[in-house]
Amino acid sequence: MLRFLVTRLSLVIPTFFGMTLLAFFLIRLVPGDPIETLAGERGIDAARHAVLLKEYGLDQPLLTQYGIYISKVLHGDLGKSVITQERVVNEFLALFPATIELALCAMLFALLLGIPAGILAAVKRNSLLDHGVMGISLAGYSMPIFWWGLLLILLFSVQLDWTPVSGRIAVQYFIEPTTGFLLIDSALSDQKGAFWSSLAHLALPTVVLGTNPLAVIARMTRSAMLEVLGEDYIRTARAKGLSPLRVVALHGLRNALIPVVTVVGLQVGVLFTGAILTETIFSWPGVGKWLIEAISRRDYPVLQGGMLLLGLMVMAVNLLVDLTYGFINPRIRHQK
Amino acid sequence: MTATPAIARLLSEPAAERPWQEFWRYFRVNRGAVAGLMIVLLVVLVAVLAPWLAPYAPDLTNNKAFLLPPAWQAGGQWAHLLGTDAIGRDMLSRLMYGARLSLLIGVAVVAISVIAGTALGLLAGYVRGVFEIAVMRMMDIILTLPSLLLAIVIVAILGPGLVNAMLAVAVVVLPHYVRITRAAVIAEAARDYVTAARMAGAGHWRLMVSEILPNCAAPLIVQASLGISTAILDAAALGFLGLGAQPPSPEWGTMLADAREFVMRAWWVVTFPGLAILVTVLAFNLLGDGLRDALDPKLKN
Helix, strand or coil: CHHHHHHHHHHHHHHHHHHHHHHHHHHHCCCCCHHHHHHHHHCCCHHHHHHHHHHCCCCCCHHHHHHHHHHHHHCCCCCECCCCCCEHHHHHHHHHHHHHHHHHHHHHHHHHHHHHHHHHHHHCCCCHHHHHHHHHHHHHHHCCHHHHHHHHHHHHHHHCCCCCCCCCCCCCCCCCCCCCCHHHHHHHCCCCCHHHHHHHHHHHHHHHHHHHHHHHHHHHHHHHHHHHHCCHHHHHHHHCCCCHHHHHHHHHHHHHHHHHHHHHHHHHHHHHHHHHHHHHHHCCCCHHHHHHHHHHCCCHHHHHHHHHHHHHHHHHHHHHHHHHHHHHCHHHHCCC | CCCCHHHHHHHHCCCCCCHHHHHHHHHHCCHHHHHHHHHHHHHHHHHHHHHHHCCCCCCCCCCCCCCCCCCCCCCCCCCCCCCECCCCCEHHHHHHHHHHHHHHHHHHHHHHHHHHHHHHHHHHHHHCHHHHHHHHHHHHHHHHCCHHHHHHHHHHHHCCCHHHHHHHHHHHHHHHHHHHHHHHHHHHHCCHHHHHHHHCCCCHHHHHHHHHHHHHHHHHHHHHHHHHHHHHHHHHHHHHCCCCCCCCCCCHHHHHHHHHHHCCCCHHHHHHHHHHHHHHHHHHHHHHHHHHHHHCCCCCC
């Protein structure tokens, strides 16, 4: 196990440096030098330009600049937003809980619906139900979620007037962030209706963001379950006279879930990608919307830092999934 | 000498199937894949014939017909079957011209990423060593970053526009092709026929391009057909975020971005472009699944 742990951890370090390299050089590709970009349309006189160039360390050779950048990153300094002058890390941390809350709910939605649907489709193979589940899953997989969001708004907010269109909670509530998860914070607060308001705001974004993972999980559960149901130990369990429910739920599902866990881990990147679109549609005040706004404001430090931080998050989750997976499945752990 | 019945039967059997005949036999039984193929052909037809099929020019505005509903709704006109948008452009015509852009995006992105990905994967799998490690690490990093985020950052740097969006999406999907090619190359390079060719004096170039590469084609074809749907979807997402094709281009994602503010009062400007994306992407996914089942020998029988 220790050996497995060390190999996986040692893979993370080059990926981390590669990512900082990418973040550093991508921003250097922006046409024009950063000072002129900072100054924007107003322009800047030559003397001030030289001073700023020195202040930002931009007169150094590129390699030295990268060295300075790395040491800053390792100290948790990702620079300041050009617009708000706030530290990028602080802005990120303030907005990240909103994104996590949305992503967790979406994943929960996908798991709670996807796993039962996949099991049912596998057990009733080739039935109408199976074809239905697979058809819906294919549609969910092909769905442009930014359009899906607009459609749901059209139906549930405009036609039926059931859910609000944007934001995390109605404006009359002010909830002090304790956990950062508004669903929990509003439930703990003594403001009447705050919890229901936050739940209503969360519903549509959750469905929109959860649609792609739902489709993938349902498909994966079905095929894993079909494979497991063909195994000898399932036949044995059936021959022993166990009830069909017991065979499927205990003997089948446990083994079928292993590949599903991997897929769930891989969906984290997909969730962040979806979060950018979902947050834009529903004006959800999270990291995705922040990054899109940074682009329109040409706020490059935010873009650079946000990309690195999100990349690190995905890396950390992938590592965690890898380790959990090695923990549940000894065959992986002992592989080279 | 009299042939035994078994031998006689063997002799009378028709000649072996050609590869594409065998492929078509497997592909045909998959009804979903055939449906996907039909829809793809239909979209291609509409795209090619757009100038003749479309009732209006895609950017022709009509100040007497703002936000007309579809013909079957009260207030609609049969002259504008799917209604008009906020500045009186015909929805149906724009969608037809949009098919051209979406197909162009899908094909161009896949072409760029297949060519670059195959070249990198081929070299990585054949040369091995430091080059392989460097390339594969780079691909891992690209795969680690959320795909749309990287595409957004690339477009933010290059500047918004259709061509830059296509380049960004091509970079983002590149790792899939590099990985597939490299894995196939490593598996094939150890085969006897490659050793035999080397013994016969074939040079590196010949070994890579004419011996190994053709035998890696099947997984690449499958990935490419599934990749078209990803490319269309990602480019539409960039268009929706205002980073892809720019207005007044009738790209479906860009049309949706324009339509967003009318979601409250004109359902058709929001519904139809997205439906077009969904149907096209769905068709390419069905087609790709069918190709995979028909081309992947592991799943045969």
